[in-house]
Each structure stands twice: as structure tokens, then as C-alpha cells.
Amino acid sequence: MRQAERAIFDLRRGMPVLLRDDAGDTLIAPIEGFGTAALEEARALAGSAPALVLSRHRLASLGVDVSDVSATQHFDSAQAPGFPLLTQFALGRSSAMPKAPRLAPVPSSAAERAGLLLMRHAQLVPAALAFAVGAGQADAVVQHLAEGSLLVVKVASAIELCESGPGQLKRVSDARVPLANLGDSRFVLFREEDGVREHVAIVLGERENWADAVPVRVHSSCLTGDIFGSQRCDCGAQLRNSLAAICSMGGGVLLYLAQEGRGIGLANKLRAYRLQDEGLDTIDADQVIGFSKDERDYRIAQQMLDDLGIQRIELLTNNPEKVSALRKAGIDVVSRRALYGQLNDHNQHYLRTNRVLKISGSPSVSSPLGKIDFENRPLSP
Structure with missing residues (x-):
């Protein structure tokens, strides 16, 4: 597991890692931070052309439906596309896709699937380049491993790291x-x-003055809005209003989670923002990049509340799905308990999209203020 955690940092630096299982070795590289020279080096080391591993959300935006979390596009070795075209397949809009080569992905191998999961865990573009290591390349791979220029990770460890959630949080300071x-x-x-993310609990008021059901806001970080x-x-208005509301209720906790952009x-x-400027809504923009409508994991919040000794809460949110x-x-x-944001010319489309997305949830959780009319209230992210 420790090797898998180290792999996250190598991938974020634009470096490939070697994934190993009984099926053999696969060199996995990120689209983000890679380039033409790095692509040729990886191809020479592995002795094979790159395959492109894409998430099912990305493929859906290109009109290809798959049932698993990913699928892999293989290319003919003699006609494998260069790095710019691979990047286009990973990030470009369907309207700008080249007519050839046509995407016809097949189910990903365990190593390819693990590679894509590692990209998501590292918050990189959820697309991976996969190079099957040929039998004649074993000595070259051994040399890179001995020099420390390449990290080897077991496929099972990579999958376990990515699918087991955030792991145990450590209270630092x-x-x-x-x-x-x-x-x-x-x-x-x-x-x-794994050391990648840090989260903050903001504790307001004196514990003895808190209600039995502690007022809690679970707020995902938003650098652009909050700061x-x-x-x-x-987001900024929601953050400030929720802090004021918690104080007015005698105190409680705001959990500030490092889950920017719904995770x-x-x-x-920011990539999604650029796509929104081209006319896409926030959900479609996330799908083009390769993500679902919401990538957040609230087991983090549960661990933080446990550490703070909080068992029962009154949740400050407009979102029934939360x-x-x-x-x-x-x-x-x-x-x-409901919160209120601020509507303006720039966020109307965003809030309408969120409202359509979230009113499907049932408003079955009661509030001291009565039931909330989701149809007529803008919902926060």
C-alpha cells in the first residue's frame, strides 16, 4: 500500500509507474504533465505502443457506452497517434474529435483499470496511457527499478488504495x-x-452551549468562491451564512473539506469552467473531462465528527442528496436546516443545473423551520 501511495506523487509529477500482476508488467503514465518526449521514452522502455484508458464518463461524452469504470482503446503499433492526438481523445469535445482513428474501446485489464483509478485518486485528468511491457524489455525495466527512476506497484495494492476511501484521518494540529x-x-x-489532502473542522462556541443535535455544515472547499x-x-455566501447561522444557534461545527469542484x-x-464558457453546463463539462456529477466521499466527514465526539447533527444544507x-x-x-446563497447573472445557469439535479431527492428530512420547497430555492454545490 505504501508503494501505491508513493505512486500518486510520481504520477502528479508527470512520471510513469510500473504496475505488476500475474498477467505481467504494464507501464502507466498520466496524460497530464506528460508530453511527446516522455511518450517516446515510455514507448521505448516498454517496447510497445501506448493504449489509452478512459473513464466511462469520458466515453459517454463521446457517445460510447461502457458498463465498467473504464475501457481501453488500443492502437495499431505502426499507426499509434502522437501525444497531441492522445490528449485530444482524452480531453477534447466530441465535436472536435478527428474522424480517424475511430474509438472502439475494449474492457480494461486489471492494470489498466488500476492506472485510471490512480489518476482519479491523484486528482489528475482521469485518463491514462498504458504500455504493455514486452518480454524482451525485462532487463531495461530491472535497470530502471535498480536506479530508482521507476517505481513498481502491485496492481492489487493500487486498486485497494483507490477503492478503500480516504483511509484513516490523522488529527495533526x-x-x-x-x-x-x-x-x-x-x-x-x-x-x-496518504498525505495528499488536508481538511479542517471549524469549531464555534462552547461545547456546553451546543444543541443535542449539533449544528453542522459540511462545506467543500471552493478557492474561487470562498476566498x-x-x-x-x-459557495462564498454559503460559507459565510453557515458560519453566522451556526453561531446564532449557540455554536457547532463547520467541516471544511478539501474536495474542490465536487471532488x-x-x-x-478550471478545465470545466472553460467548457462552461463554451456553452456546457457544469454536469456535462465534468463528464467531458471524465468525471461523474459528484466525486465527493463523505466518509471523511464521518471520521472528523467521530474524532470530535459528535454523534447526532442538524445538517445545514439545501441539498437532500447530501x-x-x-x-x-x-x-x-x-x-x-436550509441555507441561502446569492443569485446573480453569472451563477444563474449553474444554480438552475444544480436544482434540476438535486430536486429528485426526497425532502423527507424535517427541519425546525418546516419542509423546504426545493423547486423554488437555488441549491448550493
Whole structure:
């Protein structure tokens, strides 16, 4: 497992890793951070042409339906596309796709599937280049491994890392932080086991003054909205309003999770923004890049609340799907309270898309303020 965690950092640096199982060795490389020279080096080391591993969401945006998490496009060795065309297949819009070679992917091998899962875990573009290592390349691979220029990971370990969730969070540090107009708070920082992400619990008020069902907001980080006041979303307003609401209720906790862009990461969120500028809505833009409508994992929130000794909560959210997701993660959501964002010319389409997406959830969780009319309330991300 430790080797799989190390592989995340190599991939984020644009370096290939070697995945190994009983079927043989497969060199896996990211589309993001790679390039033509690196592609030729990987091809020479493996002794084979690259195959392109794409997520089912990316393939759906190209009109190809697959049932597994991924599928793999193989190319004729003599006519394998160069890196720019591979990038186009991984990220381009269907309207800009070249007519040849035509995509006809086949089920991914275990190593190819593991490679794609590693890309997602690293918050890279969910597309992978896969090179089957030929029998005649064993000595070259051994030399790279001995030099430390190549990392080998068991396929099973890579899959286990990516499918087991965030792993055990570690409570790292905490401190008193006075907040404007809100008084003292305590920031408690948690780090995921693989060291990639950090999350913060913002504890407001005195514990003895909290309600039995502790007011809690689970807020996914949004650099553009929370810090810089982007008008493409209502995240900043939701963050500030929820902190004020928690204080007015006698105190509670805001969990600030490092799950930018519904879990796809800041780089991919900005890629999605560019696609939205071309006319796509937020869900379709995420699919073009290769992601589902929501990649977040709320087991993180459950671990943080456990560490803080909180068993029962009143959830501050407009999103009924978040209630279901937190309950599925093992959190006792007793009730729900609505929050309000700010509508403007830049976020109307975004909020309408979220509303259509989320009103399918049943508003079965009661609130002290009564049931919420999801049809007429803009919903937060």
C-alpha cells in the first residue's frame, strides 16, 4: 500500500509507474504533465505502443457506452497517434474529435483499470496511457527499478488504495482562531493517510452551549468562491451564512473539506469552467473531462465528527442528496436546516443545473423551520 501511495506523487509529477500482476508488467503514465518526449521514452522502455484508458464518463461524452469504470482503446503499433492526438481523445469535445482513428474501446485489464483509478485518486485528468511491457524489455525495466527512476506497484495494492476511501484521518494540529463578527473559534486540522489532502473542522462556541443535535455544515472547499468571491457559484455566501447561522444557534461545527469542484480538484474545475464558457453546463463539462456529477466521499466527514465526539447533527444544507450521503457514511442526521446563497447573472445557469439535479431527492428530512420547497430555492454545490 505504501508503494501505491508513493505512486500518486510520481504520477502528479508527470512520471510513469510500473504496475505488476500475474498477467505481467504494464507501464502507466498520466496524460497530464506528460508530453511527446516522455511518450517516446515510455514507448521505448516498454517496447510497445501506448493504449489509452478512459473513464466511462469520458466515453459517454463521446457517445460510447461502457458498463465498467473504464475501457481501453488500443492502437495499431505502426499507426499509434502522437501525444497531441492522445490528449485530444482524452480531453477534447466530441465535436472536435478527428474522424480517424475511430474509438472502439475494449474492457480494461486489471492494470489498466488500476492506472485510471490512480489518476482519479491523484486528482489528475482521469485518463491514462498504458504500455504493455514486452518480454524482451525485462532487463531495461530491472535497470530502471535498480536506479530508482521507476517505481513498481502491485496492481492489487493500487486498486485497494483507490477503492478503500480516504483511509484513516490523522488529527495533526489545532489552534484558537478569532473570526470577524463571530468571536473565537478553534480550527482542527486533519490529514489523510496518504498525505495528499488536508481538511479542517471549524469549531464555534462552547461545547456546553451546543444543541443535542449539533449544528453542522459540511462545506467543500471552493478557492474561487470562498476566498476570491467568484460569482460563478454561491459557495462564498454559503460559507459565510453557515458560519453566522451556526453561531446564532449557540455554536457547532463547520467541516471544511478539501474536495474542490465536487471532488475533482481545482485544476479540473478550471478545465470545466472553460467548457462552461463554451456553452456546457457544469454536469456535462465534468463528464467531458471524465468525471461523474459528484466525486465527493463523505466518509471523511464521518471520521472528523467521530474524532470530535459528535454523534447526532442538524445538517445545514439545501441539498437532500447530501443528507442521504452523510447517513450512508454513518452519520446520524436528525434534521436539516436550509441555507441561502446569492443569485446573480453569472451563477444563474449553474444554480438552475444544480436544482434540476438535486430536486429528485426526497425532502423527507424535517427541519425546525418546516419542509423546504426545493423547486423554488437555488441549491448550493
